[in-house]
Amino acid sequence: MIGSLNVDLVANVQDLPRTGETVLARGSLAVLCGGKGANQALAAARLGARTAMVGRVGVDEHGQRLRQALQKDGVDCSAVLQTPGASSGVAMISVDAAGRNSIVVVQGANRSLVLVDVECPLANIVPRSIVVMQLEVPMATVVRAAELAKARGATVLLNPSPAQPLPQGLLAMVNVLVLNDAEATDISGVTIRSSDDAYRAAEALLALGPESVLLTMGAQGVVICTANGTCHAPAHRVAAVDTTGAGDTFVGGVATGLLEGMSLDEAVALGQSASALQVTRHGAQSAMPYRNEITLLQR
Numbered sequence: 001m002i003g004s005l006n007v008d009l010v011a012n013v014q015d016l017p018r019t020g021e022t023v024l025a026r027g028s029l030a031v032l033c034g035g036k037g038a039n040q041a042l043a044a045a046r047l048g049a050r051t052a053m054v055g056r057v058g059v060d061e062h063g064q065r066l067r068q069a070l071q072k073d074g075v076d077c078s079a080v081l082q083t084p085g086a087s088s089g090v091a092m093i094s095v096d097a098a099g100r101n102s103i104v105v106v107q108g109a110n111r112s113l114v115l116v117d118v119e120c121p122l123a124n125i126v127p128r129s130i131v132v133m134q135l136e137v138p139m140a141t142v143v144r145a146a147e148l149a150k151a152r153g154a155t156v157l158l159n160p161s162p163a164q165p166l167p168q169g170l171l172a173m174v175n176v177l178v179l180n181d182a183e184a185t186d187i188s189g190v191t192i193r194s195s196d197d198a199y200r201a202a203e204a205l206l207a208l209g210p211e212s213v214l215l216t217m218g219a220q221g222v223v224i225c226t227a228n229g230t231c232h233a234p235a236h237r238v239a240a241v242d243t244t245g246a247g248d249t250f251v252g253g254v255a256t257g258l259l260e261g262m263s264l265d266e267a268v269a270l271g272q273s274a275s276a277l278q279v280t281r282h283g284a285q286s287a288m289p290y291r292n293e294i295t296l297l298q299r
Contacts, residue, residue: 012094126154180218249278257271
């Protein structure tokens with residue numbers, strides 16, 4: 001996993017604040033480990049994948065906490081480097097009574113992840129490896145990592161979050177593009193209001209170069225688009241209490257399934273099962289399931 005490590009400051013509220021509105025939190029502030037890169041690494045590790053994390057933290061207590069949380073579940077953190085003069089990343093998260101969230105990220109040391117930081121860890125990767133990336137670290141570093149992974153025959157999984165303009169040629173190096181409906185709208189230009197819109201957006205994204213597109217739509221499931229066609233995988237019906245980290249859990253599940261040699265459909269099913277269980281619990285990393293907890297849920 002190449003990406004961000006953040007400390008999550010989580011406040012539970014009745015309703016997410018509107019523009020200019022102040023709301024009172026319910027209960028106390030929770031300080032948790034997160035960051036899209038670290039979340040996806042932990043999700044994959046708990047599901048049984050041999051996982052290594054590449055990223056940066058500050059020389060601070062938060063940085064120690066972030067590394068230790070991953071190492072506890074067997075994630076190799078030898079390429080998680082300290083950045084003097086920068087704080088570790090922080091995400092400020094509000095979660096409403098329906099489990100929906102609003103997130104603001106302060107990148108901190110994540111902004112310091114440079115080309116050489118990924119060149120060394122990727123120098124000897126084998127073709128069956130999967131390199132998973134997001135966009136909470138510098139874009140130039142993401143592009144370089146994709147180039148190296150592609151050159152060595154590894155599978156490149158990109159989660160383009162937070163959505164932003166992508167450099168020309170990046171998607172052509174991507175094997176699996178995983179994104180939600182808001183990100184798909186931003187990148188494809190197709191506004192998603194219906195299932196037909198989701199199909200059109202996924203097909204427009206596929207035309208930009210990736211081998212496959214997984215468009216996640218929360219309780220509406222996942223649209224799977226490849227050169228062989230487009231289909232829909234419905235979501236499991238569960239009582240969600242907190243959706244924070246659900247997308248990251250899904251990515252970790254898909255990456256684990258593909259690493260085990262599953263078909264794309266089977267890997268999506270593993271990701272959906274893991275994220276369905278995760279949203280029934282509070283928190284991001286703390287709620288991520290272990291492989292022995294995954295069961296065949298009825299849709």
